[in-house]
Amino acid sequence: MSTLLPWLQPAWRQLQESRRKGQLAHAILLRGRAGFGKSQLVSALVASLLCDNPATPGEACGTCRGCALLAAGSHPDLLRLVPAEPGKAILIDQVRELGGYFALRPHYGTTKIAVLEPADALNRAAANALLKILEEPPAGALIVLTAARAERLPATVRSRCQQHVIDRGSVHNILTWLDQQGGHPADNAEALARAGGSPLRALEFVDPTLASAIDRLPDALAGVAAGTLHPLSAAAQCSKMPVLLLIDQLLRLCHELFLLKNWLPLPLAEAGRTVSADLQRMANELDSRRIAEFVQRALDVKQLKLSSASARDLDLAESVWFDWRATGQ
Ligand SMILES: [Zn+2]
Structure with missing residues (x-):
């Protein structure tokens, strides 16, 4: 299917092959990390199943009653x-x-579809209720689940689904794809690293304003750890960055500091990422145990933000920077 993201094509072909052979299970679990395009694959699958009149094998026509x-x-x-x-x-x-x-019964065709997205957000009681349905699937039912963290689903739920793993394929192909999206080739490897390797998220990190804000984080980390930059000033410097993004980027930098401290290659080193001397120096000087303690506290703050609508970004960011200062003491 030509409009699908290129790395989704193998899973798409597999799904269509199962459908052609009449082997599409009553429950499908699409596994793959955030930013890998699972939703696009679900939409294409749903469209193809609900189309009254697929134009080419598996591809929705876009004009029939079902598509409308x-x-x-x-x-x-x-x-x-x-x-x-x-x-x-x-x-x-x-x-x-x-x-x-x-x-x-289905209103039009022979299939009724339910999409649970993301299925790893099912709480325990909800997952158990789903299991009962999966144990005795109604005729014509198709349940599609997506999960970035499929291990959070009970094994009994997973085992009742036909599983498809979405992989983004080679780094080279993803960098080529990012180039085609209008990014700057020299920055794309860095954008992909900032996005934790997820191609769709990498597009956000190509944005020059965001990229330059993230570029300043290592200096702020070094300054706060050394006591030359106050945590409140560091928080003010990055006040335009949503706190969840800030925390994710600090966690990524901590991971890179660990790797550098142990003279291990950075993620996507094969794509030509270079290590700045400043970051290497900071890695050498910091105490691994303290970085690990910071990571735990940053994860706690992240959890707080996710669970409390009233938590203010700036307050949380200030607390994270104060936590970071402790790594340098
Ligand atoms: Zn159609």
């Missing part, structure tokens, strides 16, 4: 279960909706 209903968000044979808010759990009451939904 899907585009309007009102196809009666599709139910999407997502958390009420990003980062929150999918709850048991939501999963119970599936019972009533699947009890009715």
